[in-house]
Amino acid sequence: MSEYKSVKEIEKDPKKNESKKIEDQGILKGLEQLTPEKIEIVINQVINDETGARLKVYVDTCVHCGMCSKGCHFFLSLNDPKFSPAGKVKQTLWEILRKKGKVSTEFIKDAATVAYTQCNLCKRCAMYCPFGLDVAYVMSVMRRICHKLGVVPLYIQDTAHSHSATMNQMWVKDDEWIDTLMWQEEEAQEAIENLRIPLDKEGADIFYSVIGPEPKFRAQLIFQAAVIMNAAHENWTMPSMPGWDNSDMCMFTGDYEMMERLKRRHFESALNLRAKRIVMGECGHAFRSVYDVGNRALAWKMPPIEVVHAIEYYNELFEQKKIKIKKKFDRPVTLHDPCNISRGRGLHEMARNIVKATCAEFIEMTPNREHNYCCSAGGGVINCGPPFKNARVESGKAKAKQLFAAKAKGAEVVIAPCHNCHGGLEDIIHHYGVDMELKFFGDIIYEILELPEL
Amino acid sequence: MHNFYYFATGPLAWIAFLVFIGGSIWRFRELLELAKRKDSIVFEYMDTKFALRSIVHWLIPFGSRSMKINPTMTVVTFLFHICLFLTPLFVFGHVILWKENFNISWFTLPNAVADLMTLIVIASCLFFLWRRIKLPDVKYLTTPLDFIILFIVATPFVSGFWAYHQFPGFATMTIIHIISGEIMLMAIPFTKLFHMFLFPFTRGYIGSEFGGVRMAKDW
Ligand code: SF4
Numbered sequence A: 001m002s003e004y005k006s007v008k009e010i011e012k013d014p015k016k017n018e019s020k021k022i023e024d025q026g027i028l029k030g031l032e033q034l035t036p037e038k039i040e041i042v043i044n045q046v047i048n049d050e051t052g053a054r055l056k057v058y059v060d061t062c063v064h065c066g067m068c069s070k071g072c073h074f075f076l077s078l079n080d081p082k083f084s085p086a087g088k089v090k091q092t093l094w095e096i097l098r099k100k101g102k103v104s105t106e107f108i109k110d111a112a113t114v115a116y117t118q119c120n121l122c123k124r125c126a127m128y129c130p131f132g133l134d135v136a137y138v139m140s141v142m143r144r145i146c147h148k149l150g151v152v153p154l155y156i157q158d159t160a161h162s163h164s165a166t167m168n169q170m171w172v173k174d175d176e177w178i179d180t181l182m183w184q185e186e187e188a189q190e191a192i193e194n195l196r197i198p199l200d201k202e203g204a205d206i207f208y209s210v211i212g213p214e215p216k217f218r219a220q221l222i223f224q225a226a227v228i229m230n231a232a233h234e235n236w237t238m239p240s241m242p243g244w245d246n247s248d249m250c251m252f253t254g255d256y257e258m259m260e261r262l263k264r265r266h267f268e269s270a271l272n273l274r275a276k277r278i279v280m281g282e283c284g285h286a287f288r289s290v291y292d293v294g295n296r297a298l299a300w301k302m303p304p305i306e307v308v309h310a311i312e313y314y315n316e317l318f319e320q321k322k323i324k325i326k327k328k329f330d331r332p333v334t335l336h337d338p339c340n341i342s343r344g345r346g347l348h349e350m351a352r353n354i355v356k357a358t359c360a361e362f363i364e365m366t367p368n369r370e371h372n373y374c375c376s377a378g379g380g381v382i383n384c385g386p387p388f389k390n391a392r393v394e395s396g397k398a399k400a401k402q403l404f405a406a407k408a409k410g411a412e413v414v415i416a417p418c419h420n421c422h423g424g425l426e427d428i429i430h431h432y433g434v435d436m437e438l439k440f441f442g443d444i445i446y447e448i449l450e451l452p453e454l
Numbered sequence B: 001m002h003n004f005y006y007f008a009t010g011p012l013a014w015i016a017f018l019v020f021i022g023g024s025i026w027r028f029r030e031l032l033e034l035a036k037r038k039d040s041i042v043f044e045y046m047d048t049k050f051a052l053r054s055i056v057h058w059l060i061p062f063g064s065r066s067m068k069i070n071p072t073m074t075v076v077t078f079l080f081h082i083c084l085f086l087t088p089l090f091v092f093g094h095v096i097l098w099k100e101n102f103n104i105s106w107f108t109l110p111n112a113v114a115d116l117m118t119l120i121v122i123a124s125c126l127f128f129l130w131r132r133i134k135l136p137d138v139k140y141l142t143t144p145l146d147f148i149i150l151f152i153v154a155t156p157f158v159s160g161f162w163a164y165h166q167f168p169g170f171a172t173m174t175i176i177h178i179i180s181g182e183i184m185l186m187a188i189p190f191t192k193l194f195h196m197f198l199f200p201f202t203r204g205y206i207g208s209e210f211g212g213v214r215m216a217k218d219w
């Protein structure tokens, strides 16, 4: 049952956020194999070989002023200094650099928990620190160290294993993938009779890729996308072989070698089919991995083939009048700007254009656009699984308040164009009793889409 | 006392300026070398237009949301930094020294204004001290060195004020004023005070990332 009824009740919550010790089997098992000597070697290897002036400047320049505190939803939610961005640096790299890597296994245990589960790598704090110090980068370095030490939360490490064994995040077998596409094609044929999900079509305008959890848990999104593509008369395709999954948990565990393999496979799938561009489903972290992190790791300053997030694509559909709607979605909506595509790619105005084109009533939540609060699930935090769920939802208190405020203004539906955000917001909405409905843009467009004449 | 005065205003002053300038150049060179070797990405993504866009927003009072939600801190930091830089450069007593020693001179602040600015610096330091002791998040981050730096910055202003008003013991205070000023200068390259030089680069880089890649504002 929901715990709170309003912002006031959250405010009055007497429960203190004592930092309960969470035991994670992945972290504990990893620690068993470590000695202080091994830790020191690995840390110095990462620091000396893989970092440079940026890390040094980020740690050295920090004047310990605390301006970044209010930039982080963890701090805003929990009001505990340990959760301020600079506070997290203090618990990780600050100590490590000061002690030149001579830290205990106990230290690594806490540092891993901080880096993997108490920072969403959302980069909001960089907009609040006067120096623009990038704490998310520092946390990524900590994760890299932990990955190399083999101290990674169990659940997210499992997704990373899946990536390396199957090239997708959810242990989807090759035949299951094709099966799912054909099944969704059949479903979609109920809406449009001759609808196809064209597999491996060469020279298509659009190479459509999704994240592993779509075929696994949210297969309806694939058929919705297929219906929209068909309604827009697109020349599109999806790959039948590995490379279809654009998600990337390895980016978040610190397994950069594997991240590179994943991104290369994804880009190559599209390039081998001589596709003109990649359009991706409504996912934030996958976009970050393709547009920002993975391509750089592969030494491409910008992606080797144009990558377009669903928001940009839908916006284009409306701008070019490629699809028509029957009527506008008539329940009042609010919009959650996912970090990775607003702060990560500036798509927030396009998202508002889509809202205007599709919804009758729009209520902004505040803060919004680049300043929106993260859902607390991003950066792989939700993928660290059940052991950390309660802590994660508690750190979403600021988000809950923000949602309550939008609800008080009349919003009933939250549009969140990102899978991670859906997961995170769902838990927050449920836990705090916000009682709002969550939707993707795809859900809304599908619902109001005028299907082409048969 | 006299000898010491001459040492402080003579050789030590030269040493202080040399350490300050030499040290700063050395730190910059070191960082630049490291960045060239290990962070070529910084040079790839650095973009003058976006860097300046970000820096300008952060140099305008209340130009960023962060400043808006921390209004007291914003007002104090701006006043503090302005006074911290301008007072020593334009206070009459300093300009006259340049005039006497090198025969160069420039605009000077009216004494009352310089006095007020000195008080602003001192009051700001007290405010920062209060933050370090009282605000839990700032307290958590604060190290002993942070207090020392605050002390290093405040001392030249307190002693300068004291000496100028000829309060009891002002002769000793004058010497303290000179030496503490020199210590502050020498501390800049080797402590967090160096943030004044790094600001344009850290801000500029994140501004470039946000502007050029992320296509978003960073203020
Ligand atoms: S990146 Fe986001 S979650 Fe991490 S410290 Fe900064 S604001 Fe907090």
Ligand code: SF4
Binding pocket: A061, A062, A063, A064, A065, A066, A067, A068, A069, A085, A086, A128, A129, A130, A131, A132, A133, B141
């Ligand atoms: S705002 Fe920036 S300089 Fe201040 S404590 Fe946070 S990271 Fe450090």
